[in-house]
Amino acid sequence: MLQSGIRSLVIFVVFSFATLVLGLITSWVDRKVTARVQARKGPPWFQPVADVVKLLGKETLVPEGSGRAVFLYAPLFGLAGMALAASILGYVLVRPEIGFVGDIVVLIYLLVVPAVTLILGASASGNPIAIVGASREMKQMLAYELPYLIVIATVIYRSGLDLRLGSIIQAQTAGGWHLWSLSGIIGFVVLILSAQAKLGLVPFDIPEADQELMGGIITEYSGPPLAMIKLQKTMLLAVLPLFITVLLMGGISSSGAGIIWGILKYVVIVVLIVLIRNTNPRVRIDQAVKFFWGPMTVLALAGLVFAFMGW
Amino acid sequence: MSLTLWGLKKSPWVYHVALSPCNNCDIEILDVLTPRFDVERFGVKLVGSPRHADALLVSGSVNRHVLPRFVELYKQTAKPCVVFGIGSCALTMTMFRDSYNMVGPLDKVVKEIDPNAIVFYIPGCPPKPEAIILGVVKALNSL
Numbered sequence: 001m002l003q004s005g006i007r008s009l010v011i012f013v014v015f016s017f018a019t020l021v022l023g024l025i026t027s028w029v030d031r032k033v034t035a036r037v038q039a040r041k042g043p044p045w046f047q048p049v050a051d052v053v054k055l056l057g058k059e060t061l062v063p064e065g066s067g068r069a070v071f072l073y074a075p076l077f078g079l080a081g082m083a084l085a086a087s088i089l090g091y092v093l094v095r096p097e098i099g100f101v102g103d104i105v106v107l108i109y110l111l112v113v114p115a116v117t118l119i120l121g122a123s124a125s126g127n128p129i130a131i132v133g134a135s136r137e138m139k140q141m142l143a144y145e146l147p148y149l150i151v152i153a154t155v156i157y158r159s160g161l162d163l164r165l166g167s168i169i170q171a172q173t174a175g176g177w178h179l180w181s182l183s184g185i186i187g188f189v190v191l192i193l194s195a196q197a198k199l200g201l202v203p204f205d206i207p208e209a210d211q212e213l214m215g216g217i218i219t220e221y222s223g224p225p226l227a228m229i230k231l232q233k234t235m236l237l238a239v240l241p242l243f244i245t246v247l248l249m250g251g252i253s254s255s256g257a258g259i260i261w262g263i264l265k266y267v268v269i270v271v272l273i274v275l276i277r278n279t280n281p282r283v284r285i286d287q288a289v290k291f292f293w294g295p296m297t298v299l300a301l302a303g304l305v306f307a308f309m310g311w
Numbered sequence: 312m313s314l315t316l317w318g319l320k321k322s323p324w325v326y327h328v329a330l331s332p333c334n335n336c337d338i339e340i341l342d343v344l345t346p347r348f349d350v351e352r353f354g355v356k357l358v359g360s361p362r363h364a365d366a367l368l369v370s371g372s373v374n375r376h377v378l379p380r381f382v383e384l385y386k387q388t389a390k391p392c393v394v395f396g397i398g399s400c401a402l403t404m405t406m407f408r409d410s411y412n413m414v415g416p417l418d419k420v421v422k423e424i425d426p427n428a429i430v431f432y433i434p435g436c437p438p439k440p441e442a443i444i445l446g447v448v449k450a451l452n453s454l
Contacts, residue, residue, distance in 0.1 A: 031351070040349040047322065047354055054318030054365065059389045061362055214359030222362035222389035 015090035016083035020231065023238035024048045029267075030237070030274050037278045048234065055227035063220050067124035074121030075221070075228035081113030082232045086239050089165070093242065093252050096166040096173075104165050108152065111198070111239070114232045115141050118207075118217050125220035133216025136285050137207035140197055143292035144204075148194035150300035151187040154307045155247045158183070165246060172250035179248040182311040186303035188248055190296055192269070195240045196276055197288070199233070203280040204288055241269040319365055319391060320451045322354035326364035326388070330381055332371030335437040336398035340368055342440045353448060361388045366447075372400040373420045374412045385424050394421050395450070396432045397443060405436070429454070 027048045035042025062068055088107055092099050115137060122134035156163065158178050159171035178184040197204035208216045218229055245251055245265045252262025283291070329337055343350055344357050358364055361384050373381060385394075396417040399405050404413050414420055418430040433446035 035346075035349070035351060038346040040346045041352055042349075043351045043354060047351075050318050050321035050354055052318075053314055054322045057315030057318055058365075058391065061387065061389055210359050215363065218363075219360045220362060226363065 011091055012083070012087045015087035016235075019083075019086035019090060019235050019238050023231075023234035023236075024052075026237050026241075026270055027234050029270060030277075033271060033274045034278055037275070052227050052230060055230065056224050058223035060223040060225060061220075063125055063127060066126045066220070070124035071121055071220070072225060074117040074124065075225045075232070078114040078117035078121075079228045079232045079235075081110050081117070082235045082239070085110035085113075086235055089239055089242055089246070092165040092169070093246065096169040096251065099164045099166040102163045104152070104156070104163055104168070107165065107243070108149070111236075111243075112141070112145070114236060115198070118229070121221070121225075122217040122219075127220045129213050129215075130217055130219045133207045133209075133213050133219070136209075137217055139285055140204060140206060140288055143289040144194045144197040144296075147190045147292055147296040147300040148198075150297065150304055151190050151194075152247065154183055154187055154300070154304045157304070157307050169246060169251040173253075177248060177250050181306075183303040183306040184248055186299055186306070188244075190300045190303070191244050191247065192272060192276070193296060194292075195244065196273060197292070198240060199236055199273070201273065201277040203276065203283055205282060206285050206288055209282065237270075241266050241273070244269055315391070316454060319393075320454060322356075323366045323393070323447070323451060324356045324358045324364055325366045325368050326358055326361050328367050328369045328381070328384060330369055330371040330373055330377045330401075332398065332400060336370035336400070339437040339440055339443060340370065340397060343443050348440050348444060350444060353444075353451075355447070364388050364392060366393045366395055368395050368397055369401055369417055370397045372404040372407055373414045373417055374407075374410075375414060376412070378414050378420065381420070382424055385421065385428075390425075392429075393450070393454075394428060394430045395447065396430065398438060399434050399436045402432045402434050 028043070028045055031047065032042040060072075062071060085107055088103055088110070092103065119134045119137050119141075122130040122137070125131075155168060155178055158181075159168045162168075162171075172178060179188055196202075200208055207213075208218065213219070218226060221229060242252070245262070249265050252258065252265065327337070327340060342348065344355075361367070367385070367388060369381075371377075394417065396402055400407075401417040404410075404416065407413055417432075418428075421428045421430050431446065431450040433443055435442055438446070
């Protein structure tokens with residue numbers, strides 16, 4: 001009992017730390033590619049680390065009239081949820097045969113935790129701008145979760161209705177990627193756009209909206225809590241592309257050439273997300289909700305129907 | 312060199328404070344933040360809230376009207392932070408120096424709020440974007 005407890009703890013620490021490192025590298029790639037798109041040189045490689053180190057060394061300010069405990073603990077819970085999601089996904093990637101029935105459902109719930117804690121923290125801060133940001137985040141979350149969950153349902157159906165992440169990977173190892181089918185391509189488009197909204201990147205960075213809301217949901221945070229929010233966003237930037245590779249591209253196999261192939265898949269998805277971010281203007285919140293509940297949901301449902309028809 | 316100081320020097324997030332300037336310095340500051348000058352090379356990023364800021368870029372001379380706002384804003388900035396006075400107004404108050412309305416040069420005002428504050432000046436009317444970048448980098452290296 002004790003032994004398996006220690007083993008789980010080691011797995012948790014190793015995988016959440018590895019995801020953190022991967023996320024920091026990815027966020028540097030994001031900023032560097034953005035800089036190249038804008039014909040700039042871009043930041044040095046240690047920039048994301050320097051940002052986090054600096055934030056950890058700064059003072060924490062708690063606004064007057066805020067719900068102190070919720071305000072300060074929300075980022076911590078967000079980071080904890082993110083780390084747990086990272087370790088579940090990471091462990092399944094390394095050993096697809098391990099896992100429990102329903103781990104994909106747990107993962108879906110854990111990936112919602114950062115957004116929910118951000119909403120809680122922003123609402124507790126008592127700042128009107130942060131509350132506008134929180135209300136936008138809430139609407140946006142309701143919007144993108146619908147098509148995103150329909151696509152996941154499609155993938156589960158195509159993998160033989162088995163609610164394990166491992167069996168999704170194994171089904172694709174045996175029968176080819178889900179991506180190479182009509183429903184798979186539709187799912188990929190919907191997943192990439194939902195990931196954009198989940199990450200809060202530019203066409204859908206409505207809750208943060210630097211130019212109109214001055215940081216929105218994170219306006220009141222400073223110092224270590226802000227560092228935790230940055231870290232959870234960084235980890236999400238690593239976890240979501242990995243999740244998309246698992247769902248549609250057969251995961252990342254840990255044997256020999258499989259790793260290089262896996263890194264290639266990951267980089268392609270990240271660069272795609274960064275390019276979408278750099279070539280689109282921000283939409284309004286009503287446009288975002290209409291977009292996700294209209295065309296995206298119809299597309300995702302069409303994908304589900306195609307999957308039933310075996311396409 | 313401590314880790315905190317390293318972080319502060321490598322990733323100064325700036326907040327733009329306009330204390331009733333004539334707008335020349337503000338335009339030059341905005342020029343600095345364009346892709347042409349690429350200050351992200353030094354980790355500089357514009358933030359929208361003083362709570363995220365490490366450096367306050369102050370333009371204009373401090374007068375009685377803006378003083379309470381500036382004091383409030385400085386107190387809301389998470390410490391440690393650095394204050395940059397951009398342009399000659401912040402330093403010498405130029406042609407307004409004998410006016411009844413002036414409270415004094417920026418460093419005097421800031422030191423009254425916080426005796427340990429770090430204040431740098433980048434003079435010029437307005438300083439060129441290149442001068443602002445050079446000033447900021449030199450100042451951060453001298454910390």
